[in-house]
Amino acid sequence: MDKHDGRDAGTIRLDDPWYDALAVGWGEGGETVPPRPDAGGRTASGASEIYLEVQRSAAFQEVRGRYRRFVVPATAGFFLWYVAYVVAATTVPALMARPVFGPVNVALLAGLGQFLSTFLLTWAYARHARLRRDRAALDLRWTVFEQERDQERTAARGEDR
Numbered sequence: 087m088d089k090h091d092g093r094d095a096g097t098i099r100l101d102d103p104w105y106d107a108l109a110v111g112w113g114e115g116g117e118t119v120p121p122r123p124d125a126g127g128r129t130a131s132g133a134s135e136i137y138l139e140v141q142r143s144a145a146f147q148e149v150r151g152r153y154r155r156f157v158v159p160a161t162a163g164f165f166l167w168y169v170a171y172v173v174a175a176t177t178v179p180a181l182m183a184r185p186v187f188g189p190v191n192v193a194l195l196a197g198l199g200q201f202l203s204t205f206l207l208t209w210a211y212a213r214h215a216r217l218r219r220d221r222a223a224l225d226l227r228w229t230v231f232e233q234e235r236d237q238e239r240t241a242a243r244g245e246d247r
Contacts, residue, residue, distance in 0.1 A: 136233045139225055149222045156214045164207055171196050 140146050175182050175193060182193035 098138075133234055133237075136230055136237070139233075140230055144195060144225075146226055149219050149226065151220050152222075156211065156218075160207060160211065164203065167203060170201065171200060 110222060174196070182191065182196070184192050186195060
């Protein structure tokens with residue numbers, strides 16, 4: 087983290103490339119700066135070119151693929167489990183009312199199972215993200231940050247001339 091001098095000297099800014107970039111131009115009322123043409127009259131490639139390049143990269147496609155390979159089956163499985171519970175509760179109430187032990191019946195166990203499966207799925211998602219996607223996504227984030235920084239340096243050198 088870096089401390090900044092000046093107008094907001096008491097604030098602490100996180101040293102993260104996405105800290106200020108996430109909401110730039112989103113309802114802040116500020117003007118957006120159009121891309122500047124380079125010496126040849128062409129519009130200089132901006133951040134959008136960097137993001138498109140990253141999106142086309144094999145590393146990004148791998149991260150998205152890992153995400154989809156987990157989320158699609160997990161969502162489908164959880165949705166089917168939820169629908170099965172609702173359908174069973176409405177179509178076979180006698181089965182759901184069957185006592186298991188004491189006042190606890192099948193419906194109560196299935197309902198508690200819904201809560202348990204929600205927590206297990208949340209844990210599994212967080213574990214999968216931590217082990218399979220976070221490192222690669224962070225590498226992509228820093229790649230974009232460095233490309234933007236290099237682009238800004240190049241533009242600054244071009245203006246100094």
